[in-house]
Amino acid sequence: MVIEIPDLFDSAEVREIRSALGAADWADGRATAGHRAAKVKENEQLPLDHPLAKQLAERVLARLAQTPLFIAAALPARVLQPRFSRYDGRGHYGNHVDNAIFPIPGTGEHLRSDVSSTLFLSDPEEYDGGELVIEDMFGTHTAKLPAGSLIVYPGSSLHRVMPxxxxxxxxxxxxxxxxxxxxxxxxxxxxxxxxxxSVATDHPEHASIDTLTQVYHNLLRQWSAT
Structure with a gap:
């Protein structure tokens, strides 16, 4: 399942974030890739311990917590600290699958990467190429979204970033x-x-709302891993 969430951040917020990123010191993105993924990755990333990386990550996490569509799509138990990357000069990331397990820095704990997400911070007309291509059980999806928009997709999917x-x-x-x-x-x-x-919006007093809600939560009880 691939879900697009428009306007997670508005244009003024994106300009502010971009201004901060434009003045940052970047590192080789291959340092955070797995052994195989590092062979097909060419980009730059903001180091995780960079003060700006932590500040912007907290901002993204706070916004996600206020975004019902993200919560409905991901059913988040835990979200790993968001990271930031830049691609230029034929920067790309070839076909790869994200690591299944990531360490949570400073905790000794680990996170299972059920859901991957990409927040676009450049508008499509600012660059050529750079499409995110996702291949999952439901087909192939290509995304190049407006700045401030988020795409959510299975962590198990094969995906790539075009040059x-x-x-x-x-x-x-x-x-x-x-x-x-x-x-x-x-x-x-x-x-x-x-x-x-949908039913609650169109027919707010319909008796089926309670039944459907009961089914939803009972399925969540049955399927959830806490």
Missing amino acids: VTRGVRFVSFFWTQSFVASPEKRRLMFELDGAIQ
Whole structure:
């Protein structure tokens, strides 16, 4: 399941974030890739311990917590600190699958990457190439979204970033451990939640709302891993 969430940040907020990123010191992105992924990765990343990286990551996490569509799609149990990268001069990231398990810095704990997310911080007209291509059980999806928009997709998917041939592509990316690990079950939960919201909007007094809500939460109890 691939979900696009428009306007996670508005244009003024994106300009502020971009201004800060434009003045930052960047590092080789291959330092944070797995052994195989490092062979097909060419970009720059803001070091995780950089003060700006931590400040912007907290800002992204706070916004996600206020975004019902993200919560419905990801059913987040934990979200790993968002990271920031830039692509230019034919920067790219070839076909790869994200690591299944990530350490949570400073905790000794680990997070399972059920859901991957990319927050676009450059508008499509600012760069050529740089499309995010996702291949999952539901087909191939290509995304090059407006700045401030987020795309959410299965962490188990094969995906790539096409070479950037003009301009600079800025993004934030992160992983979520979901209460529901299965992408098929998460899709059913998302569709059921959408149906409940639709019925509640069109027929707020309909008796089926309580029943559907009961089914939703009982499925969540059955399928969740806490």
